[in-house]
Amino acid sequence: MAQARTEFAAALNQIASEKGVDPSVVLDAIKQAALAAYKKDLILRNEEVPEDFEEFTSEVNSVTGEISIFQGKKNVTPPGFARIAASIARQVIMQRLNEAEKGAIMAEYENKVGTIISGLIQRQEGNTYFIDLGRAEGVMPSLEQVRSETYITGQRMKFFIKEIREGGRGPEVVVSRADPGLVIGLFKLEVPEIQSGAVEIKEIAREAGGRTKLAAVSSQDGVDPVGSLVGQKGVRVQAVMQELGEEKIDIISYSEDPARFIAAALSPAKDVQVKLIEAEKIAKVTIPSLQLSLAIGKGGQNVRLAAKLTGWKIDIEGSEEPISADSAFVAEATSVKEAATAGESEESGQVVADSEQSDKEGTGEKKEEPQGGITPADDKQQAKEGVAEEVKEAEENATTSEEKHTAEEAGEVLEKAIDEENPEEEKGKLEEAIGENK
DSSP states (O other), X not given: OHHHHHHHHHHHHHHHHHHTSOHHHHHHHHHHHHHXXXXXXXXXXXOOOXXXXXXXXXXXXXXXXXXXXXXXXXXXXXXXXXXXXXXXSHHHHHXXXXXXHHHHHHHHHHTTTTSEEEEEEEEEETTEEEEEOSSSEEEEOGGGSOTTOOOOXXXXXXXXXXXXXXXXXXXXXXXXXXXXXXXXHHHHHHOHHHXXXXXXXXXXXXXXXXXXXXXXEESSTTOOXXXXXXXXXXXXXXXXXXXXXXXXXXXXXXXXXXXXXXXXXXXXXXXXXXXXXXXXXXXXEEOOGGGHHHHHOGGGXXXXXXXXXXXXXXXXXSSSOOEETTXXXXXXXXOHHHHHTTTOOSXXXXXXXXXXXXXXXXXXXXXXXXXXXXOHHHHHHHHHHHHHHHHHHHHHHOSSHHHHHHHHHHHHHHHHHHHXXXXXXXXXXXXXXXXXXX
């Protein structure tokens, strides 16, 4: 008897371990399979199935493994039923155990919703990818994919567990590469301050594959939220960007003051003035025309993400007509002159001064002669030095090689305009080109 107990208990525990379920679940599956086997045995023997069969119960002796069938309190177990049950109930038992196993797996992954997991791209069916997550298979629909990414069978990537949903084959683990939660999860893996609770990512806006803006706040004195996410020499943010395929990431400090928050969200643009219309939740932003291209961003991406991040509709107003962040197509200011002055400080005003001089000549005002021994050559040299300083600062503030190249190109154009005998004619061509871009 001790041997029987040992063998049955060992088999029970082994099955439970393989399926990742509790032994009681295995016993319950055996009980249900025994009833199904008893019913099938009655049919095979041409015996009538009792009308109250739903009230029949089965018992399994956890020590010996003996199975008994009861009608109420009456034991109606046929002779040799263990052998009959073994041959008939095998499929039912396996089906019940597979269902229990899948239920246990889904319960496990329900607790992982909102976290990052590493997975292997297994196969593609239509526009849907299936991901090997270990114990479960993840589903990545087309809406959760990044257009700029290429997915290859056998490729290992990190995924965001978005939800557990009912599919055609039962519960499915939905994973994503496009959800903002992926960025937050990747920063949690890289930044100990987030794990400890000292730093929190308060808001995030993402256009997957292109750019992400996020606002962080610190709950601990002396901890810089932006510095924590960037890391020493940018090592932490670079690790996240590498996983995202070099997607650009803007990190700013969160502020409870909407005006300050909106101004920060429009970075890298500077000298931003914000006026709030609280009733309509509209922010009227005034910004120097030379900063418009930075505030708006390529294709309007910067201002669009700023609006998503802050929850305010943003209307930008410079020297041109207001540009709304929620319009279908946002005009993009791509002038090289504006890009060259991306890092313009309060002291540098050469380009603005040139523009003002042009306005004066257009109205017929006489240009003042140089005084105090200052020659036109001196003026040109000073202008070139001013442009050089602006371009240098623009390069230092550039976040991409494209912006750096644009700043260099702008410097060359402006220096050429200064060297010309009639620089205003060259400036006119430049401004005409700017108008076409807009």
